[in-house]
Amino acid sequence: MTRRTQGQPQPPSRLGEHLCRTYADDQERAQQVSALVRDGLARGQRVLYYADTQPTERVADQLRAEVAEAGAALERGQLSVESTADGFLRRLPFDPDLMIARLRDSCQEAVSQGWAGLRVIGEMDWSTRQVPGADRLLEYELRLDAEVLEDLPVTGICLYSHHAVTRAPAALAAAAHLDGADPADSAVTRYAAGGTQRARAGLAALPLRPGSGVRLVGSADLDSRTALAAVLTAATRMPASVVDVDLRDVDYVDAAGTAVLADTAAVLAGQGRRLVLHHAPPSLGRVAEMFPDECRDLEMTA
Amino acid sequence: MTDTASSLVPVGSFVHPALFYRTTEEYVDAVGSFAHAALAAGEPCLIAVPGTQLEALRPALADAADQVELVDMTVLGRNPGRILAALQSFADRHPGRAARIVGEPIWAGRTHAEILEATRHEALINSAFAHRGATILCPYDVTSLPESVVADARRTHPTIWDQGEDLASPAYTDPAAVCADCDLPLPEPAGATVLVYAAGQLAQVRHQAEAWVRATALTPARQGDLILAIGEATANSLAHGGGSGTLRLWTAENAAVVAEIRDGGHLHDPLAGRSRPHLASTHGGRGLWMIHQLCDLVEIRAAADGLTLRLHVTP
Numbered sequence: 001m002t003r004r005t006q007g008q009p010q011p012p013s014r015l016g017e018h019l020c021r022t023y024a025d026d027q028e029r030a031q032q033v034s035a036l037v038r039d040g041l042a043r044g045q046r047v048l049y050y051a052d053t054q055p056t057e058r059v060a061d062q063l064r065a066e067v068a069e070a071g072a073a074l075e076r077g078q079l080s081v082e083s084t085a086d087g088f089l090r091r092l093p094f095d096p097d098l099m100i101a102r103l104r105d106s107c108q109e110a111v112s113q114g115w116a117g118l119r120v121i122g123e124m125d126w127s128t129r130q131v132p133g134a135d136r137l138l139e140y141e142l143r144l145d146a147e148v149l150e151d152l153p154v155t156g157i158c159l160y161s162h163h164a165v166t167r168a169p170a171a172l173a174a175a176a177h178l179d180g181a182d183p184a185d186s187a188v189t190r191y192a193a194g195g196t197q198r199a200r201a202g203l204a205a206l207p208l209r210p211g212s213g214v215r216l217v218g219s220a221d222l223d224s225r226t227a228l229a230a231v232l233t234a235a236t237r238m239p240a241s242v243v244d245v246d247l248r249d250v251d252y253v254d255a256a257g258t259a260v261l262a263d264t265a266a267v268l269a270g271q272g273r274r275l276v277l278h279h280a281p282p283s284l285g286r287v288a289e290m291f292p293d294e295c296r297d298l299e300m301t302a
Numbered sequence: 303m304t305d306t307a308s309s310l311v312p313v314g315s316f317v318h319p320a321l322f323y324r325t326t327e328e329y330v331d332a333v334g335s336f337a338h339a340a341l342a343a344g345e346p347c348l349i350a351v352p353g354t355q356l357e358a359l360r361p362a363l364a365d366a367a368d369q370v371e372l373v374d375m376t377v378l379g380r381n382p383g384r385i386l387a388a389l390q391s392f393a394d395r396h397p398g399r400a401a402r403i404v405g406e407p408i409w410a411g412r413t414h415a416e417i418l419e420a421t422r423h424e425a426l427i428n429s430a431f432a433h434r435g436a437t438i439l440c441p442y443d444v445t446s447l448p449e450s451v452v453a454d455a456r457r458t459h460p461t462i463w464d465q466g467e468d469l470a471s472p473a474y475t476d477p478a479a480v481c482a483d484c485d486l487p488l489p490e491p492a493g494a495t496v497l498v499y500a501a502g503q504l505a506q507v508r509h510q511a512e513a514w515v516r517a518t519a520l521t522p523a524r525q526g527d528l529i530l531a532i533g534e535a536t537a538n539s540l541a542h543g544g545g546s547g548t549l550r551l552w553t554a555e556n557a558a559v560v561a562e563i564r565d566g567g568h569l570h571d572p573l574a575g576r577s578r579p580h581l582a583s584t585h586g587g588r589g590l591w592m593i594h595q596l597c598d599l600v601e602i603r604a605a606a607d608g609l610t611l612r613l614h615v616t617p
Binding site for chain 1: 501502503504505508509526527529530533534537540541580581582584588589592595
């Protein structure tokens with residue numbers, strides 16, 4: 001399963017990778033976690049598991065039972081299980097800047113200890129609770145690619161329940177992974193093919209490679225207005241002087257969508273930065289033509 | 303006529319006469335005098351009339367060509383629903399001054415549907431410019447236009463200039479009443495593709511419409527214009543029209559591609575879409591303004607049970 005449109009150049013490789021897995025129930029999750037942990041241990045990675053809804057002891061017991069290496073790995077510190085509440089949710093609000101810095105530190109520490117890299121497996125259902133800062137989850141998912149995976153051997157694996165991925169903000173966040181789509185989950189797979197399936201509805205955002213920004217997939221209309229605003233808010237928090245928005249997989253942008261893009265460009269311009277739109281669909285060009293004053297600062301390029 | 307034109311603008315009041323003319327000579331004399339009076343008074347002047355009439359006027363305006371804005375109304379007013387925004391924009395570009403405009407929205411050859419919408423436009427001029435210092439003179443060729451058009455001109459203009467006289471029009475009627483009279487039942491098409499939509503289905507219905515439009519004689523650019531207009535209209539159904547709507551598509555006898563959007567909306571402001579909105583405006587009107595700009599004709603029917611828009615785009 002790939003989200004890339006056929007014929008497009010493959011993105012440049014990263015040292016790390018960022019995967020999304022979804023599950024229907026506890027049993028399916030347990031099976032996936034066992035396989036993911038087994039794989040990480042076999043690769044010589046330091047493996048850190050964040051449990052959200054179940055006690056850490058239970059997860060550790062399960063892993064001991066299911067993964068032959070797990071017991072020894074827990075003993076020697078290659079594998080550890082923490083709760084989200086004691087881990088990255090201990091200090092709220094959830095803050096992508098701190099998360100990214102922390103992930104970089106942890107990976108560098110693991111590498112200095114001789115591990116091949118850091119594998120972080122996290123249950124993400126906390127994002128559907130009223131956790132302060134959960135609205136910045138999409139930003140975190142989108143920024144990992146350029147700010148962590150490019151130069152560090154981090155394998156980030158986000159576990160979303162099927163319940164979570166049908167809800168904001170997890171739906172957009174789960175769809176923001178370049179790999180690892182679960183065919184069983186419509187919120188993710190609707191964007192997966194990049195072709196006919198995206199005709200259904202909605203808008204998804206993926207990290208942009210190369211460059212710093214986002215690649216949008218879908219349509220920007222009234223049905224996806226909230227998603228577009230969330231994605232652009234996340235994009236403006238990317239630490240880059242130029243934020244690129246690739247629209248090659250967007251078939252339509254309406255007037256209100258254009259207004260949101262123009263507003264985002266103005267916000268960035270106010271910070272001495274730029275928003276650059278690539279491969280804008282004809283509708284966006286036509287709206288910009290009809291509102292030349294409002295779209296004066298909207299940069300569009302091939 | 304010169305005397306009448308130069309003395310007719312008390313500050314802050316709106317003057318909206320119909321000019322009934324019979325010959326080109328009479329036309330050139332009246333419109334030429336109007337323009338020269340505007341320039342003599344130092345007021346901005348716009349003449350928006352059909353191209354053939356512009357040609358007839360050129361010799362009379364030769365000395366003022368660079369001071370009068372000349373526009374071909376068959377282009378600007380191809381869709382009568384976008385004329386009013388253009389006239390207001392002209393007035394807005396000259397704040398604090400009383401714009402003097404010649405606008406000829408109805409000419410021989412206009413279809414019945416266009417004449418209805420142009421009549422609606424003539425009525426709404428009175429609402430849009432009320433309490434605004436401006437003069438809009440609307441020429442009517444009474445020898446070639448149907449009597450019903452002349453009768454409606456008497457209803458939409460507070461005064462009539464006829465054979466050198468400036469007379470009040472006893473038939474003048476409140477704009478809302480004229481607009482209601484323009485809401486005549488629309489003829490049913492012989493056959494149409496019917497698509498219904500609700501929240502979450504905008505992209506789907508747009509893609510179906512795109513596939514349908516691709517098989518018409520419209521150029522890709524005009525196809526794009528129609529799809530953009532449909533996109534704004536269907537979004538309006540969700541936001542202001544009760545949350546759902548019906549889109550019907552067909553090709554008319556004159557080869558025009560027609561898209562009809564019907565929903566539960568009410569046109570609370572009859573001037574909605576008839577002035578240029580800001581891109582970021584959210585109070586409605588932006589979509590309708592765009593639709594008027596993008597289409598060759600927009601028929602509007604505001605009924606008690608909902609709103610119908612018929613968008614026409616010709617190849």
